[in-house]
Amino acid sequence: MRIFNFLINTNIYISLAAVALTVETQLQLGMPPQWHPYLFIIFFATLFDYNLHRLVTVLTNKEALNSDKHKWLKEYLSLFYVLVVFSVIGFIIAVFLAKKEVLIILSPFALITLFYSLPIFKNQKYLFRLREIPFLKIFLISIVWSATTIILPIVQSGKSFDFAHLALMLLERFLFVFAITIPFDIRDMRGDEQSGLKTIPLVIGVKKSMILANAFTVLFLIVSLLHYYNSAYFILFAFVLSAISTLFFLNSKILQKWSFYHYGILDGTMLLQGILVWICYFLN
Numbered sequence: 587m588r589i590f591n592f593l594i595n596t597n598i599y600i601s602l603a604a605v606a607l608t609v610e611t612q613l614q615l616g617m618p619p620q621w622h623p624y625l626f627i628i629f630f631a632t633l634f635d636y637n638l639h640r641l642v643t644v645l646t647n648k649e650a651l652n653s654d655k656h657k658w659l660k661e662y663l664s665l666f667y668v669l670v671v672f673s674v675i676g677f678i679i680a681v682f683l684a685k686k687e688v689l690i691i692l693s694p695f696a697l698i699t700l701f702y703s704l705p706i707f708k709n710q711k712y713l714f715r716l717r718e719i720p721f722l723k724i725f726l727i728s729i730v731w732s733a734t735t736i737i738l739p740i741v742q743s744g745k746s747f748d749f750a751h752l753a754l755m756l757l758e759r760f761l762f763v764f765a766i767t768i769p770f771d772i773r774d775m776r777g778d779e780q781s782g783l784k785t786i787p788l789v790i791g792v793k794k795s796m797i798l799a800n801a802f803t804v805l806f807l808i809v810s811l812l813h814y815y816n817s818a819y820f821i822l823f824a825f826v827l828s829a830i831s832t833l834f835f836l837n838s839k840i841l842q843k844w845s846f847y848h849y850g851i852l853d854g855t856m857l858l859q860g861i862l863v864w865i866c867y868f869l870n
Contacts, residue, residue, distance in 0.1 A: 736759060
């Protein structure tokens with residue numbers, strides 16, 4: 587359990603989930619699972635980005651470290667700084683090993699991610715980030731996760747793929763990430779309301795938001811069935827298992843009481859999906 591807590595608190599866990607989805611993309615494209623520099627780019631970029639949110643907090647609002655949300659950060663601040671440096675160094679090394687085309691494709695998404703976390707406009711009274719634009723936060727997260735974990739393997743391969751196949755892959759990934767992100771907005775409702783940020787749960791309520799999360803998960807399943815019913819059965823089987831387990835996690839009242847429900851279970855659905863596809867591939 588201590589190792590699990592460490593992986594979650596350091597954001598290594600969510601970074602591994604990003605790698606798992608990228609390897610999943612390799613299999614969806616008909617490629618064998620293999621290590622490439624862009625996997626390290628994905629890992630270190632995710633690690634840096636998720637810790638960047640905390641770094642901004644440390645630099646701009648040190649009083650927030652006294653809250654329960656940042657208890658781990660306050661206790662292990664030195665380790666946190668080491669993680670930030672480690673992620674930057676790892677990212678730079680991976681960049682030098684990657685193809686130029688991969689870096690060009692990654693650049694706009696990297697800028698969006700940075701502007702999502704860092705202030706675009708700041709004066710003595712106001713700090714503005716992209717995440718504060720009404721309803722934009724959840725769409726940015728879903729789009730960036732979908733695009734980066736799918737487009738980079740495509741560019742690295744240097745091959746041409748069927749447009750409809752790629753479009754359905756992007757749609758599936760977007761629907762899935764969107765669905766599991768809604769509970770995070772529900773969790774953050776009080777803080778978002780105090781900061782004047784409009785999110786889906788604040789506008790339509792918790793109950794309808796959860797219905798939407800379930801609906802997007804079902805849509806993910808339907809699109810997957812239409813996409814793979816007559817081709818890659820091992821992917822279809824993995825996606826069915828992923829959708830069913832995600833629906834269970836979204837609606838389990840018992841699991842929702844767990845302290846790591848969001849960062850452990852919901853984020854873990856992405857890691858689980860990648861593992862399921864990988865296992866079904868080797869059992870195929």
